[in-house]
Amino acid sequence: MVTSDYVTLVSADNHRFVVLKEVASISSVLRNTQGFEEGKTGRITLDMDGDILECIVDYLYYHYKYKDAAASGNIPEFNIPTHLALELLVKADFLDI
Numbered sequence: 142m143v144t145s146d147y148v149t150l151v152s153a154d155n156h157r158f159v160v161l162k163e164v165a166s167i168s169s170v171l172r173n174t175q176g177f178e179e180g181k182t183g184r185i186t187l188d189m190d191g192d193i194l195e196c197i198v199d200y201l202y203y204h205y206k207y208k209d210a211a212a213s214g215n216i217p218e219f220n221i222p223t224h225l226a227l228e229l230l231v232k233a234d235f236l237d238i
Contacts, residue, residue, distance in 0.1 A: 145162070145183050146161060146162055146163075147159050147160065147161060147162060147183065148160055148161075148162050148165050148171070148179075148183050148184070148185060149183055149184045149185070150165070150171075150185050150187060150194060150198065151184060151185065151186045151187065152187060152189055152190055152191040152193070152194040153186075153187070153188055153189060153190060154190055154191050155191075156191030156194060156195070158194060158195065158198045160198055160201065160202075161205075162175075163205070164201050164202055164205045165185075165201065167201050167204050167205060167238055168201070168236040168237055168238045169237040170235065170236045170237050171185060171236065189228075189232050192225065193225060193228055193229060193232055196221065196222065196225060196229055197229070197232060197233065197236065197238070199219075200219060200233070200238065201238065203219050204238070
């Protein structure tokens with residue numbers, strides 16, 4: 142069994158992103174994989190392209206960084222590439238983020 146503070150997210154086109162478990166846990170889907178095989182290997186394979194997963198990882202870290210600043214309203218805008226917007230919306234909904 143792998144015990145680490147990190148999890149590796151792998152896209153369908155085999156791009157790998159090493160993410161803090163605490164950051165990945167923002168997604169209830171990623172958080173709930175910890176009791177399955179993925180939790181033992183520390184690797185979660187997702188059905189999405191690397192450019193989409195990269196944007197999702199960027200957003201997870203953005204959310205993690207600014208989660209305590211939400212009350213003040215002093216949060217910079219998170220920019221989403223226009224050409225990825227629809228697919229990102231679908232994948233973010235799937236990941237519950």
